[in-house]
Amino acid sequence: MEKNSRESHHPLLCECGKENSASSFGEPPDGPIIERKSTHVCHEARVLSILMLILLFYIAIFLTVNVSRNICHQASGQLLEDFSALGNSLKFEERLEWYPPSFPWNLEPSDELDAAWDDLIYAIDVRVTGDEMNLLGKNTTNRVQVNRGDYLGSIGVYHHLHCLNNLRMIIHWDYYESRWANYTHPEAFGKGHSDHCINILRQAIMCHPNTAITTFEWVDEVNQLDGKEQRLEAASTCAIWGSIDGWARQRALIPGEFTYRPEPFAASRPQLRNTN
DSSP: OHHHHHHHHOHHHHHHHHHHHHHHHTOOOSOHHHHHHHHHHHHHHHHHHHHHHHHHHHHHHHHHHHHHHHHHHHHHOOOTHHHHTTGGGOOEEEEESOOOOOTTTTSOSSHHHHHHHHHHTTTSSEEEOHHHHHHTTOOOTTOOBBGGGOEEEOOHHHHHHHHHHHHHHHHTHHHHTGGGTTOSOGGGGSHHHHHHHHHHHHHHHHHSOOOOOOEEEEOSSOOTTTTEEEEOOOEEEEEOHHHHHHHHHTTBOOTTSOOBOOOTTGGGOTTOOOOO
8 A cells, every 4th residue: 555655746756766776676567558658758758847847947947038128228227328338448447435535636626726627627529520429329410510521529527516606606706706707608607408417417417316325423523414424435347438438538629629510500500609
């Protein structure tokens, strides 16, 4: 009864074991045809099990690769077009996210500090070739063109830096008011443009959030955090600025060194100011 009970629960294993046992002790099989048939069934079951495992293994690999690609694409927060024009020029590094400002960024408003900011956004306008426009999937109808047939372009980070510099000057307006007194577009320092800049920077920060976590420590002093101090030692993966700026500077459009191609609406605006 015991033997029959075990066989009823594990028919394949028991049949295979029975055949192997008989061979081992040299005992003649009780039923050669039935025995060969059960051995054949056992062999097929094993092969089928192995094939199923291989199939499941490849399905698991396929699903893992697909999910990983989707996660990487979503986590980056970047569309393909952000990097396709820069190609392999963009480089990254692991470094501290926060550190004390160094020269010249630690200067008070001055000609030297202004020169540093002007140099930082030197490549705010760049040439984009026709091939790169196709790569980015851009419709070129009525797009602004410059000499040599290239298109006027700007990398987003330079727009953000321009806005940041604009807000910096407004904060220190007691210094900059006299310097911009004769500017033909004073609205650039008005509330409308300032609100635009604040929203551009807000959207950029939320689109590319810094997820590094900083912690706090109790200190024996009176401060704005009621005795706590934020430790800004978190590390982040950061773009190497020189890899972006170097690419952009090679194609920077410098005022006075390029011309615009005729625009399609020039006839309807004969008094249009030449912005070059």
